[in-house]
Amino acid sequence: MEKQKILIVDDDVNMLAAYKRKLSFSYQIEVAQNGVLGLQVLERKGPFPVVISDFRMPKMDGLAFLSKTKTICPDTVRIMLTGHADLNTAIAAVNDGHVFKLLIKPCAPDTLKHSIEQAIRQFDLVQSERILLEETLKGSIHVLSDLLSLTNPIAFKQASRLKRYVQHMAVVTGLDDIWQFEVAALLSNIGCIALHPEILVNIYAGNLVSEEEKAMYARHPEVGQKLLEKIPRLELVARMIGKQNEKFRDIGSSYKSENEKRVAMGAQLICVARDFDQLIAEGEEKENALEQMKKNQGRYNPELVQALHSFDLEIGDFITRTIEIDELEIDMIIADDIRSKNGLLLVNKGQHVTLPIIERLKSFHRGVGLDNPIRILCTG
Structure with a gap:
């Protein structure tokens, strides 16, 4: 199983070395010594399921870095490390950095690893929900489009x-x-x-x-x-x-x-x-x-x-092909208007075939009847 990627940003070189030594057995660790470099790593090697940042750093502090991280990688789960855990810092971390956890330095290795595991589970949950929503949305669009094509x-x-x-x-x-x-x-x-x-x-x-x-x-x-x-x-x-x-x-x-x-x-x-x-x-x-x-x-x-x-x-470089009703496939293009034997227009010329259209044509073919075979457009 591929290791999850974790980005750790801290201006303390010794701390970065310690994090890498203790966590590399379980995760693929990338490090950066300040927020500016951290953003460059995000752009080059992201997205990361989890990003961990120190609070006090030169050039760009942890809050600014995590805020920009959210913009670049909105699904990435953010953890902040700080040795100055006053109320204002905590409020800013939640409101500005949108952090998942705020940990106090020095942080025990087991505590940090446990927090990373929780963050990874949160990342997986967000990803699963996103995929579910996207698939539901695609399904809804297809249903509405197919319904319009029929009615x-x-x-x-x-x-x-x-x-x-x-x-x-x-x-x-x-x-x-x-x-x-x-x-x-x-x-x-x-x-x-x-x-x-x-x-x-x-x-x-x-x-x-x-x-x-x-x-x-x-x-x-x-x-x-x-x-x-x-x-x-x-x-x-x-x-x-x-x-x-x-x-x-x-x-x-x-x-x-x-x-x-x-x-x-x-x-x-x-x-x-x-x-x-x-x-x-x-x-x-x-x-x-x-x-x-x-x-x-x-x-x-x-x-x-x-x-x-x-x-x-122009519709493109298409040729016409004659097929049987049972050979129709989704996304084929109808070359001629299709009517039932009693003259009812069923499908317009140029229309893309959908599953409901296939079922409708088969139903009319079995019942009232329609001209078969039919012509479709396909690439040469």
Whole structure:
């Protein structure tokens, strides 16, 4: 079993040598003689499950070092050693350094080792909870996406395109943690789950719709936000979706927090992607569509519109292949609209295959019937 990595920071060279001698049998020990050097070790060799720091050190004291450690490696468990354990030090250690344990020097080797073991268990617990939450979140996103693909395939197909546009704009403009923007785009139409698919067909085609249908469609971002805002870690995504109709000039440029700034950017990414997609659907060439959007000053973030100039609208180097229904696999791309024998549209051309789609097609194949084999797109 691989030894756990521990970083110890102390300006006392003799203490560092003693720590290394006593703990190297059980752990992989890295040392640094001050906070500045400790941060360099973190950057080069991190992350570490546990970091131990002395309180009083030159250049950067233990509190400052552990505070920066939390920023760089938020899951790392922090322990502080001090020979000056007054109340103020303890309060600062908890509030500023977010320490797991505060130990008094000189610290007995058994006490230190016991504290390290507790810290490692805490680190493992945090990691397990993070993995569980991430897997739960991924599962929730897949369920919602699959549900939209079944109930409103047109909205799902558009959302899949929006995700591609948003991903491209985010990369070109150098945005960080783009997963939130991608998820916001993929679920931007989740509020359409309550709409009849025919309403979306008419809206996307530019056909006349009633005032009531327009109002229903206009409410879908609000509906989507309410559906998602209670899911852990999707709070910001929900707000991005809820604000997707807001104009760039209305959002403003002064934000109370980084989260507000991120929500505004996510909302604009969806807005730009959606309106660009609509213009393309109406038959506009890419460059003409982007020029039209640039003229609509105040509605769009100009940097995002500019980023779409380098987007390749072509689906890529794909060839068509004919397969049986039973050969369908998740993430294949449907080459032609699939309808049942009685004319019901089941899957749109260009849609990515999901597990619910496979089950639905098999069910119709056994019952009403559908054309089989079918054509899919695949790389050559």
